[in-house]
Amino acid sequence: MPADEWLLGYEGFDAAAEGTREALLALGNGYQVTRGAATESTADGVHYPATYVAGLYNRLTSNVDGRRRVDESLVNLPNWLPLTFRHPDGPWFSRPVFHVAHQHVALNLRQGTERRDMVVQDPRGRCTRVVQERIVSMDRPHVACLRTTITALDWSGPLHVRSLLDARVTNDNVAEYGALARHHLTDCATGHQGDACWLTVRTTQSLIRIAQAARTVLYQHDGPVSRQQLSGPGHVGHEIHLTMTSGTPVVIDKIVASNTSRDRAISEPLDAALGEITTAPPFPALRDAHLLAWEQLWRRFHLRIGGHDLMWERRALNVHLFHVVQTLSGYTADADAGVPARGWHGEGYRGHVFWDELFVFPLLNLRTPELTRALLLYRHRRLPQARRLARALGLAGALFPWQSGSDGREETPDWFHNPLSQRWMPDNSRRQHHVNLAVAYNVWQFHQATDDIDFLATYGAELLVDIARFWAAVVAHDPRDDRYHIRGVMGPDEFHDGYPDRPGSGIDDNAYVNVMTAWAFARAADAYRILGGHHTDDLWRRLEVNDSEVAHWDDLSRRLYVPFLPNGLISQFEGFADLDELDLEAYRDRYGDVGRLDLILEAEGDHTNRYQTSKQADVLMLFYLFSAEEVTALLHRLGYDFDPATIPATVHHYLARTTHGSTLSRVVHSWVLARTERSKSWHLLRDAFATDLSDTQDGTTRQGIHLGAMAGTADILQRCYTGLETRDDALHLHPQLPDTLTHLDFDLRYRGHWLRIHCSRHLVSVRALPTTAPPVTVIVNGQAYRLTGESCVRQDLATGQPRP
Helix, strand or coil: CCCCCCEEEEECCCCCCHHHHHHHCCEECCCEEECCCCCCCCCCCCCCCCEEECCCEEEEEEEECCEEEEEEEECCCCECCCEEEECCCCCCCCCCCCEEEEEEEEEECCCCEEEEEEEEECCCCCEEEEEEEEEECCCCCCEEEEEEEEEECCCCEEEEEEEEEECCCCCCCCHHHCCCCCCCEEEEEEEEECCEEEEEEEECCCCCEEEEEEEEEEECCCCCEEEEEEEECCEEEEEEEEEECCCCEEEEEEEEEEEECCCCCCCCHHHHHHHHHHHCCCHHHHHHHHHHHHHHHHHHCCEEEECCCCHHHHHHHHHHHHHHHHHCCHHHHHCCCCCECCCCCCCHHHHCECCCHHHHHHHHHCCCHHHHHHHHHHHHHCHHHHHHHHHHCCCCCCCCCCCECCCCCCCCCCEEEECCCCEEEECCHHHCCCHHHHHHHHHHHHHHHHCCHHHHHHHHHHHHHHHHHHHHHHCEEECCCCEEECCCECCCCCCCCCECCECCCCECCCHHHHHHHHHHHHHHHHHHHHHHHCCCHHHHHHHCCCHHHHHHHHHHHHHECCCECCCCCECCCCCHHHCECCCHHHHHHHHCCCCCHHHHHHHCCCCHHHECCECCCCCCHHHHHCCHHHHHHHHHHCCCCCCHHHHHHHHHHHHCCECCCCHHHHHHHHHHCCCCCHHHHHHHHHHHHHHHHCCCCCCHHHHCCCHHHHHHHHHHHHHHCCCCEEECCEEEECCCCCCCCCEEEEEEEECCEEEEEEEECCEEEEEECCCCCCCEEEEECCEEEEECCCCEEEEECCCCCECC
16 A cells, blocks of 8 residues: 555555455546446456446346346446557457556545556567556546556557447446346447547336447657557447657547436437537546546545544545545436445445435535435435335335335345355345435434525425324334334344244334334424424425324324333344344354354354344444434433433443444444443444455455445544534534544534534634624534634633633
8 A cells, every 4th residue: 555645556466356446446426437447457257347327227137046036237337448559469458468567556535536557568578668547527527538658668669559438248246146137238339420439328128328439549649640440249449550669658548428318408318428528628638627626525525533653544534535425426416316335336236225325414414415415305206106115015104115226116136145055045124114214314414414494395394204104104002001013124233034933024113213213203293393484384285294193293202112121221122132142253263254144044044033143233223323312312202211321231232242244333333332432433443444445345345335334434533533413403512532533623514604623632623614604503512602604612621611
């Protein structure tokens, strides 16, 4: 790794790690992402060049082991990268036939550029230096560029350069999907127009038309040049013949535009792509505009950690922020795309949207709230589909699917393959109806951060109402305890889809689900009250909401059942204590990583339903989403005499039974340990930083980065260690930094104010930048301050008194 927190670099070649590197070196702009594969590479099991457009899906039908299944997947688009060279008497450059004497690849995180520098030797011993710089423009969302500089080191003579657009691609990024249909593109057409070439294809089921156009230009060459047009089944391009002089570099720029029929403000994709490359300026100007766009983005996402010997952690933080920013941008909002669990970096989870926005939006709310607003509209536009899903279950309201894609229908497969046993296992995760609660939480947190009444009235209230109606239809009253119960669901844990004697039928009274449902009822009622004075009578008439229904929500929010263990701690679900204990350490000794204990036990003929184990945080999600004071208030509202002093014991009880089979697990556990065991919290945060950088999830990073974990690690620094909360119409700060950190510096946006915040062990400083926004309340360790534009608050943490 280079000694620079803004560079992610790799020396040499490692076949086993190449797929992971390609995902981590990917470049994007929120509209499209291109993996960091070598330009001469093909999908050969080691490399996987691929480009994806946000929200571009297609369905295919497969027949596997006698089962018919339909899967919607993010589509691998035609490969725009191919550019290689050869001597007339030799083969095209590729790693198998050339000797690579030196290679260094580096991603500049500050600039959003990738640089590759290598020295190669052909079979006849001729040495050539190749330097490539790649960008996916953050200024022009449809444009990607590649500058290649070739220098003959110990030879002179003719050289051929080949540049292609290649539609001979399939979805082959995930080995477990190898038996499934994977040919998503059809009707390929190609052509040339002047010095440009173009290619069009169509997806087989969603009928989305995709066009690419490329212009390859030679610079800094005074000798004779000839150009041949190339075309064949599924590909098109140019071959350039030139004469090289030893020691004299030649520059080749490839500028590519990609458009689809989903794009806005275009007449037709090919016309748009050709127009884009015709009017695009030369590479240096494209690069300058791209760098300026990234400079502006990093101003918004400024987050700096202070301390000694933290180069690795700073780089990891920058890597995580970089991938969040280039996955989700204003261009993503225009694409009507959701928050993909694996970014747009690969085909893991088929590019689907789960609940990861729960971990992403808190970061965006305080940086780019307009982007959060647009991404929440992805859910609102799919509300009709969510209503249909609820009706299919015989329920009122709306149920958002566990896995969502293009139109919001349930995309969760019925079966998944266990590579350990080579058997198919039933996938009952569509019972994770708590995704509904994540949507409600996101709506409310956005409102708290922005005070955007218009959004709440136009979109947010409708989401909250339909989610409340769904849960009101789910709950069942039990006269024996005069409480309401929720049965037949799955919690975030995922290891328990039922009880030992009835697998697959769900579990009862999951504590996280029940408490969150009570919270959601209360927030729906709050929205009704908040909007009462904002001329929203038409909204409530349209939704048929009345005082009686709101009163029912309020009653439900006070009478849901919450299970407790015999020792007085919150139980993960009813009957959790009756399950067998499992010696996780013995399994770690036998298998090493037990994150996917469900696969291990199934291969042994057993099932996680039998044991008190968790794949990831479940009960503890309550302490991730809410402060101890908020959880206590929620449980008191429900009539339980909850003692917050039991929280540390609750954390340790479940941490000892958790396998961390999800990348989100260490994020949540780092958060909930921050107030009681800051050293252990920091250790888990570092583990979460390493998830993709060290590919700790058994090689899954090559299938795409883990976006929720990346945003969640940054949010631990932004909100958890600073005690930052947006609630009760105020911004709260109560910092408790781990010993490793001396301070945190970051900027955030709160209700129209840009605030510059410094937190150390001795001082909290909040400075408002110039603005005309109304004053806001900032509460530091319980002391309230009124902040206006260009004002500043400084509090000494030792005395609790303001500093000048």
